[in-house]
Amino acid sequence: EIVLTQSPATLSLSPGERATLSCRASQSVNNYLAWYQQKPGQAPRLLIYDASNRATGIPARFSGSGSGADFTLTISSLEPEDFAVYYCQHQGNWYTFGQGTKLEIK
Amino acid sequence: QVQLQQWGAGLLKPSETLSLTCAVYGGSFSYYSWTWIRQSPEKGLEWIGEVNHSGSTNFNPSLKSRATMLVDMSKNQFSLKLTSVTAADTAMYYCARKYRGYLFDHWGQGAQVTVSS
Numbered sequence: 347e348i349v350l351t352q353s354p355a356t357l358s359l360s361p362g363e364r365a366t367l368s369c370r371a372s373q374s375v376n377n378y379l380a381w382y383q384q385k386p387g388q389a390p391r392l393l394i395y396d397a398s399n400r401a402t403g404i405p406a407r408f409s410g411s412g413s414g415a416d417f418t419l420t421i422s423s424l425e426p427e428d429f430a431v432y433y434c435q436h437q438g439n440w441y442t443f444g445q446g447t448k449l450e451i452k
Numbered sequence: 453q454v455q456l457q458q459w460g461a462g463l464l465k466p467s468e469t470l471s472l473t474c475a476v477y478g479g480s481f482s483y484y485s486w487t488w489i490r491q492s493p494e495k496g497l498e499w500i501g502e503v504n505h506s507g508s509t510n511f512n513p514s515l516k517s518r519a520t521m522l523v524d525m526s527k528n529q530f531s532l533k534l535t536s537v538t539a540a541d542t543a544m545y546y547c548a549r550k551y552r553g554y555l556f557d558h559w560g561q562g563a564q565v566t567v568s569s
Contacts, residue, residue, distance in 0.1 A: 380555050389546050389559035390497070401557065433497060437554030440512050441487075443497035 474547030
């Protein structure tokens with residue numbers, strides 16, 4: 347089973363700042379890596395797929411990068427609605443998620 | 453516009469059977485696989501399994517012995533049954549559509565299931 351480790355666990359930033367979230371896999375995942383955003387009381391929302399492709403309707407301030415086993419989600423300039431929990435996810439023998447990074451207002 | 457609406461019993465006693473159903477509105481039901489995912493503070497997001505339009509299933513090995521998924525093509529619905537529940541099965545349960553082989557692009561609203569004696 348491939349394990350996804352996200353860091354940091356919590357990131358405290360202010361609106362307008364740049365956010366950089368990390369996801370590291372225990373082995374190469376061939377770029378089949380997705381990112382989701384979850385707000386309180388809501389289901390996760392797909393943001394990025396195949397490491398760097400934005401899902402339908404996702405603003406351009408969200409970008410994904412990386413390859414192999416190291417991936418990054420970047421939010422170029424934080425909007426108030428971006429403060430949420432972010433998860434990475436991969437397809438292995440089954441589907442696994444990272445433990446999440448909470449992006450909170452500083 | 454694709455929408456998933458789910459329902460089922462929210463409070464169970466240990467050893468009972470969890471039963472949830474998800475209805476799909478909009479889009480093509482037969483083209484996709486349909487999944488159940490649960491979320492708890494202890495385990496985070498955990499994929500339970502999936503079913504396609506023909507009834508073929510795949511499960512998380514940790515739940516395979518207790519889980520059943522069925523599909524009703526006439527109603528565009530799919531369901532989850534999980535037997536012999538324990539407190540460890542307490543979680544928010546989501547249904548979701550699987551897209552492009554490994555993505556989950558449409559989700560139900562979630563159903564809180566609590567197992568308590």
